[in-house]
Amino acid sequence: MASINMACITSLSSNFKTLSLSSNSYQKPLTFSSNISQSFFSQGHQSLTIIRRPHNFSVVCEVATQKKADSAVKRARQAETRRLRNKARKSEVRTRMRKVMEALEVLKKKTGAVPEEIIPIETLIAEAYSAIDKAVGKGSLHRNTGANRKSRLARNKRAVAIHHGWYTPAPDPTSA
Structure with missing residues (x-):
């Protein structure tokens, strides 16, 4: 779990066109659109969330042009908890x-x-x-x-x- 977290953070900070995960369960890297530039990401907000489930986990990387309001973040967190x-x-x-x-x-x-x-x-x-x-x-x-x-x-x-x-x-x- 820690290797995926570090790989995702390292990859996000260094290269925004390809996100590579160093885990056996992932075969292909996740890719971003090639027309998105580094300056676009530097203006916005980046977040990395790892959702743990009983048998597997998901890595959710979000990039937004503006930081979400605290109420929206809380609503998203509540919605995910309720969904599970x-x-x-x-x-x-x-x-x-x-x-x-x-x-x-x-x-x-x-x-x-x-x-x-x-x-x-x-x-x-x-x-x-x-x-x-x-x-x-x-x-x-x-x-x-x-x-x-x-x-x-x-x-x-x-x-x-x-x-x-x-x-x-x-x-x-x-x-x-």
Whole structure:
């Protein structure tokens, strides 16, 4: 991490046409437009940000003609923090839904299943509902999206119960 930071800073200060990163994960150097001159960069503001993530990281180099206002910098920082939080919440929702769907699929394919085998799946469904409700409450998901996802889980659970004969839907009174 430190070698990338130093390489980026050194490259920024010495040559603005090519930005080289000394890391094994980068094969090609990042390039700037050839018509941008050194004087353009000397008039403005340069910033280097390294965003750390669990499995990888990103190097963000920004060059602006004027220094951003402190409120704009704070807003950008807040937006990035919120984006990462929302991404984590949505990922948790998708993971929990996937686990429920996989468990329901296994139970549906199983021959001779008994109704008690759906109890652990109901626990998984409750955890998925909780994750969905948290994401909706925090604003990561729209409330209709949350309702649709919860409905999808319930529909698939009911389809498995109907498939095994544990549940028989009531006849529709309007069709009679």
